[in-house]
Amino acid sequence: PVGFIEAGLDANATKPFPRSCYQKILVASKIKNLPGLTPEQTDLAMMIAMESIEAVCGVNFIRDDSRFNEANIRVTLADLKRGTLGLAALSMGDCAFPHTLKMDGSSRRWTMEFAIAVFCHELLHNLGLWHTSTRGQLMFPSTNGSPQSPQGEDIARLVILYGESIRKPKAPEAPNPATEYSMKVPGGTMLFRPDVNKPPRPGGGTIWNV
Secondary structure: OOOEEEEOOOOOOOOOOOOOOOOOEEEEEOOOOOOOOOHHHHHHHHHHHHHHHHOOOOOOEEEOHHHHHHOOEEEEEEOOOOOEEEEEEOOOOOOOOOEEEEEEOOOOOOOHHHHHHHHHHHHHHHOOOOOOOOOOOOOOOOOOOOOOOOOHHHHHHHHHHHOOOOOOOOOOOOOOOOOOEEEEEOOEEEEEEEOOOOOOOOOOOOOEEO
């Protein structure tokens, strides 16, 4: 299916996060699960999206659902219309004002691939990126064959805004399909697995190793 991803952007409200806070962007979600996905899958999809962005630029996300009212990016479920899968809105580039990210909670049944792609696309809107007319890029405004992580043009735009990433993808590992998820990113493969040595995430959810 083809879905469209829109950004609710005001012409005067497209500044990226300022340098003072983009290395500790607090993200909180009120989404228990997307239709068709379990809470664990929904949580993992959001984490993969955040990790794929951190892997290619100088942004660092902090996920804590218990701090929703003070989060820089606040994620909720909404009944979006006209086939829209996700909707992002930016503040004025001030960490004190929240950015919002809404995912469609209508009767559509999500897949992991769609969820990762849309979470990542909308987070890039929250970071200040507009749509592109270049097909094959994450910021192209359609999910028909959309990648799940930032691509060449997306990465170049992120690096201009936030600098190079200090993180390096780990060497490829074979995932256990029952409990783990792997994803190709520029420069390597990331493997996600539950971290049994850490307590549950504040506010609910699973802590994952990368």
